[in-house]
Amino acid sequence: MTAQDKFRKAPPAPARRPGQAGAFPGQPAKASRPQRTDAGKPRQSSGHGRRNRGFVPDAEALGSWERDPAKLPQEDFSVHLAPRGFLGTLLEELGERTVTVFGRLVLAEGTEPAAWAQTSWLNPRWMPVKSIKDAASQLAAIQRNWRAHRPELVQGCNRRMALVEEALPHISQRPLAFGDPAPTAPLGAFTLWTPGLMLAASRTTSPFPDGEVHFEENKSDPPGRAYLKLWESFTLLGLRPGPGDLCIDLGAAPGSWTWVLAGLGARVFSIDKAPLDEAIARRSNVNHCLGSGFGLDPAAVGQVDWLFSDMICYPARLLALVRQWLAQGSMRHALCTLKFQSDTDHETARAFAAIPGSRLRHLSCNRHELTWFWEANPES
Secondary structure, eight states, X not given: OOHHHHHHTOOOOOOOOTTOTTOOTTOOOOOOOOOOOOOSSOOOOOOSSSOOTTOOOOOOOTTOSOOOGGGSOSXXXXXXXXXXXXXXXXXXXXXXXXXXXXXXXEEEESOOOOTTOSEEEESOEEEEOSSHXXXXXXXXXXXXXXXXXXOTTOOSSHHHHHHHHHTSOOOOOOOBOBTBOOOOSOOEEEEEEETTEEEEESEESSSSGGGOOOBOOOOSSSSSSTHHHHHHHHHHHTOOOOTXXXXXXXXXXXXXHHHHHHHTTOEEEEEESSOOOHHHHTSTTEEEEESOGGGOOHHHHOOEEEEXXXXXXXXXXXXXXXXXXXXXXXXXXXXXXXXXXXXOOHHHHHHHHTSTTEEEEOOXXXXXXXXXXEESSOOO
């Protein structure tokens, strides 16, 4: 039986039991432009949704960057926070736009977005401060919610920033249970450039401090930790498949993404050369086919609600596949992981970002990867 034939025979999703609407099966119960290279010793752990084997700290050569505030832009600039271990990758993306580097914070000319930023500060400003109390008062006069960014590699002001934070309203950092919405209140970010000068922005591109999302992880049911990519994506998007939605999961084995999608009540057609985890494959709303995700012809599939891919492949090959699905008009939404080799294919990443209706970003649980989301009729 071909993949297309098996797809057509996929069973409908089972009806949800009374009182099950809005539940998320499987979740744990709540408890009562510079040319630079990153160097340093391997990180032990970052503590937010990924294992960092092979990652290195973003050490920078002291004195390599202009730090004099008088010589830095005062307007029309952006601040991007590099993911842990990927400062060099962000600098490659920004290229000649890079102005200076302060720990993992990168000041860049203009306000264009950066896919390799964990979060970006919108409309940043320089704010002279006289004391810790003055710094807290100035921030509180702008809005309620602020979090400090303390550069790991820049010493001298971290204790002062902690005291400024203590003088501001507390921001909860409890891990989210999957299904909890992302915070909606504006979150500002600040850092002390010097003891008497603060760099701050009242809005950031992520509702989470430093763009890092922490979850109450499920360490028993899914066959791997890749499920966190979907949990984080759906949380940030405020959008996810619903009961009965038809989802295609390309390169699904061992089944972490299929586990999430099936738990949401979607009908899942998964395809991979390897089998799924047995417990996932037995679910009545999962239909698995042994084969290549590149062998599924979108013309033979028809309309689907969501296309997913966490396949290990060159980004350029994934782009060609996505373009086939787009040309066929076969999907309403797509969410794919771009997995890079030792060199980052920035050209292909830009091609993904240029597709109308796209969003491209680095999730806090991504490694040397970017996550691409697309929808056919975005509201904005």
